[in-house]
Amino acid sequence: MISAIEISKTYHNSRTAALKNTNIVIDEGSINVIMGKSGSGKSTLLNILSGLIEPSTGTVYMMNKDYYRLSEKEKAQFRGKYFGYVFQSFQLIYELTVYDNIIMPLHITNQKVNEQAVYQLLKDLEIYHYMRSFPSELSGGQQQRVAIARAMIHNPKVIFADEPTGNLDSENSLRVIELLTRLCKKNQTTLLVVTHDKQLIKNPDHLFILKDGKLV
Numbered sequence: 001m002i003s004a005i006e007i008s009k010t011y012h013n014s015r016t017a018a019l020k021n022t023n024i025v026i027d028e029g030s031i032n033v034i035m036g037k038s039g040s041g042k043s044t045l046l047n048i049l050s051g052l053i054e055p056s057t058g059t060v061y062m063m064n065k066d067y068y069r070l071s072e073k074e075k076a077q078f079r080g081k082y083f084g085y086v087f088q089s090f091q092l093i094y095e096l097t098v099y100d101n102i103i104m105p106l107h108i109t110n111q112k113v114n115e116q117a118v119y120q121l122l123k124d125l126e127i128y129h130y131m132r133s134f135p136s137e138l139s140g141g142q143q144q145r146v147a148i149a150r151a152m153i154h155n156p157k158v159i160f161a162d163e164p165t166g167n168l169d170s171e172n173s174l175r176v177i178e179l180l181t182r183l184c185k186k187n188q189t190t191l192l193v194v195t196h197d198k199q200l201i202k203n204p205d206h207l208f209i210l211k212d213g214k215l216v
């Protein structure tokens, strides 16, 4: 699905590399966890693999395309079609209902809403009864499940999640991750999760550990 060759990243205002000569392969349909101490380069690696930050050196093939050689427009189309993103801070629109938050990506890209697919996602993530509620009426765990539904509404090939449970207590964290991994397995969606928490995903297909910008 994704294959990165000898990627490095040095931010323009920094002397040291956040990521050093890293090679990584992400298999289609696999569940992947990236771990490491604070500052080890986890978000940098995830952002490069998810098409958001260009590496300073190296090549990233996404579904056999040399992604960072595409134009800005092509990259945006590629991300919109194939990728879904889940953030620590949910990033919901608080003026919209749960339902409208979830279908927002379809509106932006002028795609038709398949109501049955929305209902199925709401059921899978156990938020069906909150469809007409506003995010502020939901718990953090429920809000993150809305964000997951929004990330999956267009049937992406890959879901990228950076500390998706960072704002949740341990009980809600486990619930959110359990639903996220179950749904990804059901839909054969590739999943990449950055987390600090060793216990969060019990049996990932691949566990990548970063230390000082290198995969160990």
Ligand SMILES: Nc1ncnc2c1ncn2[C@@H]1O[C@H](COP(=O)(O)OP(=O)(O)OP(=O)(O)O)[C@@H](O)[C@H]1O
Pocket (backbone or CB within 6 Å): 011, 012, 013, 014, 018, 036, 037, 038, 039, 040, 041, 042, 043, 044, 045
């Ligand atoms: N936009 C940026 N500009 C400059 N330096 C950055 C930037 N983003 C990250 N860094 C630096 O790159 C290194 C790796 O950061 P990164 O956020 O990838 O680590 P992380 O493992 O995700 O950390 P955390 O667990 O604390 O979120 C750190 O030294 C950080 O200060």
